[in-house]
Amino acid sequence: xxxxxxxxxxxxxxxxxxxxxxxxxxxxxxxxxxxxxxxxxxxxxxxxxxxxxxxxxxxxxxxxxxxxxxxxxxxxxxxxxxxxxxxxxxxxxxxxxxxxxxxxxxxxxxxxxxxxxxxxxxxxxxxxxxxxxxxxxxxxxxxxxxxxxxxxxxxxxxxxxxxxxxxxxxxxxxxxxxxxxxxxxxxxxxxxxxxxxxxxxxxxxxxxxxxxxxxxxxxxxxxxxxxxxxxxxxxxxxxxxxxxxxxxxxxxxxxxxxxxxxxxxxxxxxxxxxxxxxxxxxxxxxxxxxxxxxxxxxxxxxxxxxxxxxxxxxxxxxx
Amino acid sequence: xxxxxxxxxxxxxxxxxxxxxxxxxxxxxxxxxxxxxxxxxxxxxxxxxxxxxxxxxxxxxxxxxxxxxxxxxxxxxxxxxxxxxxxxxxxxxxxxxxxxxxxxxxxxxxxxxxxxxxxxxxxxxxxxxxxxxxxxxxxxxxxxxxxxxxxxxxxxxxxxxxxxxxxxxxxxxxxxxxxxxxxxxxxxxxxxxxxxxxxxxxxxxxxxxxxxxxxxxxxxxxxxxxxxxxxxxxxxxxxxxxxxxxxxxxxxxxxxxxxxxxxxxxxxxxxxxxxxxxxxxxxxxxxxxxxxxxxxxxxxxxxxxxxxxxxxxxxxxxxxxxxxxxxxxxxxxxxxxxxxxxxxxxxxxxxxxxxxxxxxxxxxxxxxxxxxxxxxxxxxxxxxxxxxxxxxxxxxxxxxxxxxxxxxxxxxxxxxxxxxxxxxxxxxxxxxxxxxxxxxxxxxxxxxxxxxxxxxxxxxxxxxxxxxxxxxxxxxxxxxxxxxxxxxxxxxxxxxxxxxx
Numbered sequence: 001x002x003x004x005x006x007x008x009x010x011x012x013x014x015x016x017x018x019x020x021x022x023x024x025x026x027x028x029x030x031x032x033x034x035x036x037x038x039x040x041x042x043x044x045x046x047x048x049x050x051x052x053x054x055x056x057x058x059x060x061x062x063x064x065x066x067x068x069x070x071x072x073x074x075x076x077x078x079x080x081x082x083x084x085x086x087x088x089x090x091x092x093x094x095x096x097x098x099x100x101x102x103x104x105x106x107x108x109x110x111x112x113x114x115x116x117x118x119x120x121x122x123x124x125x126x127x128x129x130x131x132x133x134x135x136x137x138x139x140x141x142x143x144x145x146x147x148x149x150x151x152x153x154x155x156x157x158x159x160x161x162x163x164x165x166x167x168x169x170x171x172x173x174x175x176x177x178x179x180x181x182x183x184x185x186x187x188x189x190x191x192x193x194x195x196x197x198x199x200x201x202x203x204x205x206x207x208x209x210x211x212x213x214x215x216x217x218x219x220x221x222x223x224x225x226x227x228x229x230x231x232x233x234x235x236x237x238x239x240x241x242x243x244x245x246x247x248x249x250x251x252x253x254x255x256x257x258x259x260x261x262x263x264x265x266x267x268x269x270x271x272x273x274x275x276x277x278x279x280x281x282x283x284x285x286x287x288x289x290x291x292x293x294x295x296x297x298x299x300x301x302x303x304x305x306x307x308x309x310x311x312x313x314x315x316x317x318x319x
Numbered sequence: 320x321x322x323x324x325x326x327x328x329x330x331x332x333x334x335x336x337x338x339x340x341x342x343x344x345x346x347x348x349x350x351x352x353x354x355x356x357x358x359x360x361x362x363x364x365x366x367x368x369x370x371x372x373x374x375x376x377x378x379x380x381x382x383x384x385x386x387x388x389x390x391x392x393x394x395x396x397x398x399x400x401x402x403x404x405x406x407x408x409x410x411x412x413x414x415x416x417x418x419x420x421x422x423x424x425x426x427x428x429x430x431x432x433x434x435x436x437x438x439x440x441x442x443x444x445x446x447x448x449x450x451x452x453x454x455x456x457x458x459x460x461x462x463x464x465x466x467x468x469x470x471x472x473x474x475x476x477x478x479x480x481x482x483x484x485x486x487x488x489x490x491x492x493x494x495x496x497x498x499x500x501x502x503x504x505x506x507x508x509x510x511x512x513x514x515x516x517x518x519x520x521x522x523x524x525x526x527x528x529x530x531x532x533x534x535x536x537x538x539x540x541x542x543x544x545x546x547x548x549x550x551x552x553x554x555x556x557x558x559x560x561x562x563x564x565x566x567x568x569x570x571x572x573x574x575x576x577x578x579x580x581x582x583x584x585x586x587x588x589x590x591x592x593x594x595x596x597x598x599x600x601x602x603x604x605x606x607x608x609x610x611x612x613x614x615x616x617x618x619x620x621x622x623x624x625x626x627x628x629x630x631x632x633x634x635x636x637x638x639x640x641x642x643x644x645x646x647x648x649x650x651x652x653x654x655x656x657x658x659x660x661x662x663x664x665x666x667x668x669x670x671x672x673x674x675x676x677x678x679x680x681x682x683x684x685x686x687x688x689x690x691x692x693x694x695x696x697x698x699x700x701x702x703x704x705x706x707x708x709x710x711x712x713x714x715x716x717x718x719x720x721x722x723x724x725x726x727x728x729x730x731x732x733x734x735x736x737x738x739x740x741x742x743x744x745x746x747x748x749x750x751x752x753x754x755x756x757x758x759x760x761x762x763x764x765x766x767x768x769x770x771x772x773x774x775x776x777x778x779x780x781x782x783x784x785x786x787x788x789x790x791x792x793x794x795x796x797x798x799x800x801x802x803x804x805x806x807x808x809x810x811x812x813x814x815x816x817x818x819x820x
Contacts, residue, residue, distance in 0.1 A: 036648060036728070037365040038655030046368070046659055064365065065729050068517035072730060101508070102517055151777060157508025179777060180505050182589075182769070185644045185651065189588050192642065193459035195777065204658065208643050208665020284661045317509035 024261045028059040030086050031251070032077050034070030034094040040202065040285065044121050044249040045089045047281045051272030056264070062089075069158075070094020071102055078113045082254040084261030088114065091249050092160055096305050101158050103318045110305075115257050116297040118269050119250040121287040124222035125161060126206050126229065128215035129198035130191060138218045138238040141198065145174040152176045153196035155187040161200040163311045164221060164245040171241045191215065202247065203228065204286030221245040228286070243307065248290070250297055266294055322448060329677025333685050338381055338678070341374065345382040346686045347693065349389020352405075354701070356397050356716060357530045357723020359406045360390035361649050368656055376660035377675045381682040383656055384636070387649055388440065388683070391592060391629045392690045395432045396701050399621070400425055402537045403716065407529040408592035408628040410758050411600040415613060415620030422616055425705065426560025429698045431567075431618055432625040433691065435574040439626030440687040442578035443585065443633035447680060452669065455641035458586050463777060464785050466589070467770035468794035473594060474763045475798045477601035478756065483614065488756050491747070495760020498523055505769050506776065518732040525593075526727050528761060530720045531737035532754050536744020538713045543745075560698055562618070570622035573603050581627030585634030589766065591647040592628035592635075597759050599627035605801070633683055640676060642666055 029052070031045045042064060049060040065073040074094055080086035088095070095114070099107045108114075127138070133150075135141045144150065154162040157180050169176050179196055181187040184205045190196045192214050200221065207228060209215050217232045223244045225234060235241050251269060253262060270291035272278055282289040292300065332338060345367075352363040363386050371379030394405030399416035412432065419428040446454065461469075478492050501512045502522030513519040562570070577599040584595040603623040604613045613620050635646045636653075643665035645651040657664050662672060669676045704712070724737045744754055778784035786792050 036652070037361075037368065038648075038652035043655050043659055050372070063729060066521075067728055067730060068520045071517050072728075102520065103510075104517065107517075149779075156505070177776070179773060180508075182505055183651075185646075186589055189459055189638075189642075189644045190462070192644075193462065195462040204663075205643070208663055208667060212666035214666070281659070281661065284663060285658055315508070317504075317507040 024084055024258070024264055025056050025058045027085055028061050029056060029084070029265075030061045030063050031089045032073045032086065033062060033064045033089045034066065034073035034091070035064065036066040037064050040123060040204065040247070040287070041089060041091045041249050043285060044282070044287070047278060047285075048120055048269065048272050051275060051278055052265075052268050055268035055271055069098040069102055071098045071104070071107060074098065074108055077252070078108050078254055080254055082115075082256035082258075084253055084257050084265060086254065087117070087265070088252045088254075089120075089249060090114075090252050092247050092304060092308070093158070095250075095252070096301070097158070097309070097312045100309075100312060101316050101318060110252070110301065113255050114252040115255050115262055116294050116301060117251040117253055117262055118266050118294060119248050119290045119292045119297045119300055120269070120273065121249045121282050121285075122222070122290045123202050123204065123247045123249075123285075123287040124220050124226055125164065125200045125202055125245060125247075126210070126217045126226075126232070127198065127200050127219045127221070127235070128191070128206055128210060128217050130194065130215050131213060132194075133197050135198075135218070136216060138233075138235075138240045141218055142172045142174060142240060145172075145176055150174075150176055150198065151196040152178050153187040153191045153199035154178050154180050155184045155201075156180055156182065157317065158312065158315060160245055160247050160308075161187075161202075162315065163308055164200045164243075166315055167243060167245075167311055168235075168241050200245070202286060207286055227283070246304075248300065248304065250292075250301075262294060325673060325677045326448060326681060328674065329679075329681030330685075332377060332674055332678030333381070333681035338378055338682060339685065341378050341382045342385050342682050342686050343689055345385020346389035346392075346690050349386040349391075350393035350690065350693065350697075352386070353390035353393020353409075354396045354405050355719050355723065356401070356403045356405055356534045357526065357720040358726060359526060359723065360387045361652065362723065362726040363390070364649065364652055364656075368652075368659075371656060371660070376657070376662055377678045379656065379660060380653070380675070380679050381686075383653055384679060384683065385686045387653070388629060388632050388686060389690060391625075391632050392433065392436050392694055394628075395436070395621070395625050396429060399428045399432065400701060400704050401716070403534040404529065406592075407525055407758065407762075408596055408632075409625075410529060410533060410593065410755055411596040411624040411628075412621050413533065414600065414755055415615070415617050418614065418616035419618075419621070420705070424616070425702050426698055427562045427566060428618075428621055429701060430560055430562055430695070431570050432621050433694045433698070435570065435577065435622040435626040436629040437687055437691045438574045439578040439581055439628070439630035440633050440683070440690075442575075442626075443582040443630035444680065444683050444687070446582045446586075447633060447637055447683075451637050451641050454586050455637050458588065458638060459642065459644075461587060461790070462788075463770045463773040464787055464791045465794075466587075467767060467774055467785065468791035468798070469587075470763050470766045470770065472794040472798045472801070473598045473601070474760070474767055475801045476605060477597050477759050477763075483751060483753055487752050491752055491754070492756040492760040495757040495762075496764035497760075498528065498757065499761040499764035500768075502765075506772055516732070518730065522765075523761070524724070524727060524733045524736060525762070527724045527733040527736040528740050529758055530724055531740025532744040532747075532757060534716060534720045535737060535741025536748060536754065538716055539741060539745040540748040541709065542713065543749075560702075566618045570618045573599075573619040573623035574626040576602060577623035577626030578630045580623075581630030582634040584627070585631030585646070586637045588638045588644050588646040590631070591762075592631045593758075593762055595631035596624035596628040597755075597762075599623040636679075636683075640664055640668055640679075643668070 045062045053060045077088035219235045220226045273289040273291040279289045352358045394409035395412045397405045398409040398412040402417035404410040581595040603619045638644045639650045645654045
């Protein structure tokens with residue numbers, strides 16, 4: 001059956017080949033989201049969809065194919081026709097690390113199976129501590145965590161939040177207990193409710209609680225300071241640790257997609273991300289709209305991959 | 320009194336003709352997807368999300384919320400008529416609802432569940448209006464030991480809730496616990512019992528499992544029966560479907576208790592309407608003087624879970640709106656929808672966006688009234704479903720289940736899971752094993768385990784952490800009582816009988 005599908009795809013690619021690419025797109029384009037509706041990645045896809053629709057002149061369909069840490073969506077796009085009509089709305093885990101953590105390293109390799117188009121958004125995290133802990137700087141936190149046993153909330157083993165915590169824990173040499181929850185919501189509930197004391201959280205979900213005074217921000221994990229929290233230093237600026245930790249979203253096509261299709265999508269994507277309305281929407285999400293050329297996006301992917309692969313390997317329970 | 324003032328302002332938002340129309344559309348669609356087995360609120364909400372881009376944010380939320388609670392009204396219809404829950408939350412309603420329909424009292428059952436749902440919704444909305452912020456804060460103080468104790472109590476109390484042999488019920492619950500273990504371990508990220516399928520790393524899909532066990536299983540076992548159940552010959556006028564005075568009286572207190580339980584469980588993040596309904600059902604059976612009537616068409620057994628599941632979906636808005644922490648997948652989606660509209664839910668929402676908050680809350684009331692007016696006249700139409708010949712009805716049900724199960728994750732694997740559980744459900748009904756406890760064990764088991772291990776992880780292995788708060792002590796003692804008391808009572812009555820005779 002697979003052969004049948006493939007041969008049909010080859011046929012379709014051979015016959016009207018160049019003609020198809022020239023008038024791309026002439027059919028709806030699907031963005032495949034590796035998570036259920038409602039999260040960060042899904043929201044990002046839905047934010048850019050109207051702008052892409054306008055610029056490409058074709059309907060954009062957002063399709064959620066959640067499950068298996070994003071592998072189901074990734075494999076679906078990998079096996080789709082490489083014609084630019086099926087795109088992967090990727091994020092860190094699903095694109096870079098899922099084959100490793102899911103113990104199926106041969107499933108796909110982002111370097112050979114996908115063609116990067118551009119990043120969509122960058123979401124920094126904030127390291128916050130509950131207000132009643134009476135800690136106001138990162139140094140104080142490290143100090144306090146060495147003398148007393150402190151609990152850190154994580155939204156799940158292997159998440160960027162967890163990895164950042166592990167990396168920092170190793171650098172400062174403190175005995176933090178990392179408590180895992182099922183997602184951001186229960187993790188933040190434990191932080192606000194008093195079960196845990198501090199955590200790394202995506203800006204979008206923790207910002208209301210910072211404003212409310214329930215938690216104190218000690219640092220942000222991006223390379224530059226965040227507009228919403230201008231007085232909060234970056235991790236690097238604190239001098240305690242030297243790394244950045246962000247989650248990205250971005251678009252990729254199956255490898256082998258014609259260059260001009262990629263160029264057209266890239267152009268439409270970057271124009272969409274440059275509009276004030278879209279910028280504002282990402283800002284509301286606690287993210288930053290991040291237009292990049294395919295080459296720049298590839299560099300970002302390489303950087304994130306190199307920084308975090310060893311960490312992911314170290315915490316992977318399914319080796 | 321400022322609450323009343325705010326609420327009045329909310330009604331000004333909710334009673335504009337646009338808002339009324341949108342609310343009506345939402346609850347109508349919700350009822351519809353609720354009635355169809357397999358297709359749930361989440362699928363309908365995600366389909367409607369793009370529509371909300373063209374609306375005011377508050378109107379968009381009124382639409383999405385209307386679908387959510389509208390589905391709770393609809394989901395009991397197929398439980399009662401076909402023994403197939405429209406959504407997993409209405410599974411508990413099958414246990415007594417379908418026997419009522421078999422006795423020719425389907426109309427009365429639908430009447431009672433509609434009124435109970437309405438009552439449950441109203442109680443939860445009143446609690447939401449009066450106590451939302453403090454309740455949300457109190458729910459936050461629940462840590463791992465409290466969750467463990469509450470969920471354990473639910474599991475123990477509900478373990479014998481199904482009709483028939485308690486041993487078979489218990490065995491099926493354990494089976495449910497085992498199914499609940501499939502997936503990724505929260506504490507380590509390790510995979511358990513995934514049999515090499517990446518699709519199973521997120522666990523068995525709840526909708527696929529529930530629709531397989533109840534839906535496909537029920538269709539198969541009905542097909543295996545020789546004779547076709549006779550369609551009800553009675554008339555379908557509203558008057559003929561009014562519950563008797565006796566039925567009405569005995570459903571009042573269960574609805575009250577169900578509403579309160581549902582409101583509380585709904586306000587706890589991480590729970591949901593299915594848990595609320597099962598615990599309410601189990602509570603009624605426990606405190607009933609005639610528990611043997613449960614499973615044969617007791618009105619208490621439908622009034623309580625339906626009041627509870629509708630109360631819990633209304634109360635689920637408490638943590639979402641007041642602290643920005645969604646209780647379940649549907650709420651997470653609602654939160655996402657708000658964010659897309661530029662509204663960031665959190666502790667400041669009520670003061671920063673009073674129009675939106677109170678408008679939405681007022682629309683809940685409007686929506687519940689609309690649902691009541693919409694559902695009661697439709698009962699006659701729904702009951703007629705029973706007279707559809709089964710060679711037409713069953714393929715349609717199977718088709719709808721497959722579409723519904725697929726719509727959750729757009730994954731064909733889930734349909735295979737549903738079919739597999741359909742065969743399991745068929746085998747179980749052949750040997751008279753109850754289906755509901757499997758679902759219950761599956762839902763509650765992982766919560767019990769996760770919080771048990773988290774408690775010990777946080778306390779460094781110190782078991783005294785389990786009895787560190789009044790809530791957890793109370794629940795643990797009640798669990799113990801629920802476990803030990805029935806056998807003791809039985810022993811005593813046997814001794815008394817022996818002494819007498």
